[in-house]
Amino acid sequence: xxxVSELTDFYYKVLYPTLKKLEKDRKHLRYRILLVGSGxxxxxxxxxxxxxxxxxxxxxxxxxxxxxxxxxxxxxxxxLIKDYTDEFKNKIIEPLIQxxxxxxxxxxxxxxxQHLFERSEFFKQTVDRLRGNDYVHGEIDGVRLEFSDxxxxxxxxxxxxxxxWSTIFQGLFIVADFHKTFHGKTVILPDSAQxxxxxxxxxxxxxxxxxxxxxxxxxxxxxxxxxxxxxTDQIEARYILSHSLMHKLLGFEKKSKHPLYxxxxxxxxxxxIEYNKDLFEPSVxxxxxxxxIAMEYVQTLHLAxxxxxxLKLNQKLWSKR
Amino acid sequence: xxxxxxxxxxxxxxxxxMYNSLVAKKNQVENIFxxxxxxxxxxxxxxxxxxxxxxxxMEHEKGILEEVTKLRADANKPNISDAQKIELDAKVSSAxxxxxxxxxNYPELKANENVMHLQHSLNEIEEQISAARRAYNQAVTxxxxxxxxxxxxxxxxxxxxxxxxxFEIDETQRQNVNVKELFxx
Numbered sequence: 001x002x003x004v005s006e007l008t009d010f011y012y013k014v015l016y017p018t019l020k021k022l023e024k025d026r027k028h029l030r031y032r033i034l035l036v037g038s039g040x041x042x043x044x045x046x047x048x049x050x051x052x053x054x055x056x057x058x059x060x061x062x063x064x065x066x067x068x069x070x071x072x073x074x075x076x077x078x079x080l081i082k083d084y085t086d087e088f089k090n091k092i093i094e095p096l097i098q099x100x101x102x103x104x105x106x107x108x109x110x111x112x113x114q115h116l117f118e119r120s121e122f123f124k125q126t127v128d129r130l131r132g133n134d135y136v137h138g139e140i141d142g143v144r145l146e147f148s149d150x151x152x153x154x155x156x157x158x159x160x161x162x163x164x165w166s167t168i169f170q171g172l173f174i175v176a177d178f179h180k181t182f183h184g185k186t187v188i189l190p191d192s193a194q195x196x197x198x199x200x201x202x203x204x205x206x207x208x209x210x211x212x213x214x215x216x217x218x219x220x221x222x223x224x225x226x227x228x229x230x231x232t233d234q235i236e237a238r239y240i241l242s243h244s245l246m247h248k249l250l251g252f253e254k255k256s257k258h259p260l261y262x263x264x265x266x267x268x269x270x271x272x273i274e275y276n277k278d279l280f281e282p283s284v285x286x287x288x289x290x291x292x293i294a295m296e297y298v299q300t301l302h303l304a305x306x307x308x309x310x311l312k313l314n315q316k317l318w319s320k321r
Numbered sequence: 322x323x324x325x326x327x328x329x330x331x332x333x334x335x336x337x338x339m340y341n342s343l344v345a346k347k348n349q350v351e352n353i354f355x356x357x358x359x360x361x362x363x364x365x366x367x368x369x370x371x372x373x374x375x376x377x378x379m380e381h382e383k384g385i386l387e388e389v390t391k392l393r394a395d396a397n398k399p400n401i402s403d404a405q406k407i408e409l410d411a412k413v414s415s416a417x418x419x420x421x422x423x424x425x426n427y428p429e430l431k432a433n434e435n436v437m438h439l440q441h442s443l444n445e446i447e448e449q450i451s452a453a454r455r456a457y458n459q460a461v462t463x464x465x466x467x468x469x470x471x472x473x474x475x476x477x478x479x480x481x482x483x484x485x486x487x488f489e490i491d492e493t494q495r496q497n498v499n500v501k502e503l504f505x506x
Binding site: 180217218219234235236237238239242 | 353356357360448449451452453455456458459460463
């Protein structure tokens with residue numbers, strides 16, 4: 001697989017003509033957004049103030065006005081950047097993926113199916129709405145791999161029947177075949193209790209988590225500090241989490257620089273990287289040629305596609321041959 | 322309700338909780354040892370097949386083959402204690418390791434499909450045993466901590482709970498495993 005620096009070279013050399021054209025589009029687009037945005041704001045508030053004065057509404061009306069303003073605003077914004085986004089994804093993101101591994105397919109508007117996200121058991125809340133895009137799937141050295149951007153949300157209703165949504169997870173969700181045979185479930189979550197309350201009380205709190213299966217204490221201190229592991233089978237969890245895999249997962253965690261969720265259910269490894277934002281979207285207000293922006297696309301893709309090699313998922317054990 | 326009655330009630334609840342947690346820890350150890358035992362048995366079941374496959378070729382290693390067969394017979398005896406099982410496991414691991422290294426000296430054996438399959442099965446079982454040992458060691462550590470730490474140690478003494486032994490994974494064993502992995506790579 002190509003390294004991050006090779007991929008960065010590809011971004012700046014091979015994709016340069018396309019980037020330059022997109023950069024020109026971006027500047028036009030930014031100008032148009034500012035123009036349309038200010039015009040829209042002016043007209044909207046002109047109408048709203050006239051209506052408000054004549055009909056004499058209170059604070060509720062003000063909240064409603066803002067709600068409508070942002071609602072329509074977001075819709076208009078999405079409409080304006082649609083062509084630019086499509087072009088960026090087809091001419092930049094897709095070639096980057098192909099360059100990393102041409103056995104992978106890219107579909108802009110699909111995402112990893114909901115049942116796989118629910119199977120991962122990262123979160124116990126019910127997912128009321130799941131959105132996502134940038135679906136990548138394929139087979140590398142006999143290991144099936146799929147990932148996409150995901151945004152899982154939960155619906156809340158207050159006493160007045162008003163609806164609101166809260167985020168359960170937003171980030172990159174990866175599913176791949178795992179090379180060992182297992183039957184139970186093993187779920188690895190970022191360790192919040194132990195780092196907040198210390199080893200003794202935090203550890204006790206973890207063992208009392210009624211929502212989860214048995215607490216699995218592992219014999220790698222660094223891993224224990226970073227993660228908390230729950231599973232249906234003490235022996236099987238350790239069969240999966242060998243010393244070498246724990247070491248590799250720690251390396252992966254350092255590279256990802258974001259909270260990491262990992263689980264082993266039904267022949268697969270699931271990985272969730274919590275970025276808390278929509279990934280692989282083109283930047284509108286800063287240059288696509290900026291190193292920081294470029295590295296974000298390159299590193300995220302490299303991280304996701306790299307798991308097969310990084311975690312050695314392609315080295316099949318005898319039981320699976 | 323008088324204060325003394327409330328205190329008595331709280332003390333009783335604490336005692337019950339301590340008692341239950343100790344019993345739970347002891348049962349966890351036994352429970353996981355059953356899992357250890359199951360994978361150990363799987364490995365013992367492979368031994369006759371392995372010995373039969375390699376003994377024709379291995380003239381110089383007759384001693385070690387006999388030893389492994391004897392160890393298997395010992396392990397299959399009824400009424401052996403957990404501590405003895407742990408001891409036997411260590412011996413079998415090292416003996417099997419030596420056999421596997423010796424196999425490398427016999428090109429006919431290395432190419433033999435049956436031996437290859439056995440080797441692969443042993444590697445797989447070795448991974449499972451390692452996982453089982455680690456799970457057991459963790460359970461025993463939790464148990465040993467509970468019977469030695471204040472305040473549960475008083476309760477443990479009253480219940481006559483004794484410290485339990487863990488699987489020692491010594492350096493020679495680790496090296497054996499490493500060498501085997503190297504050959505298989």
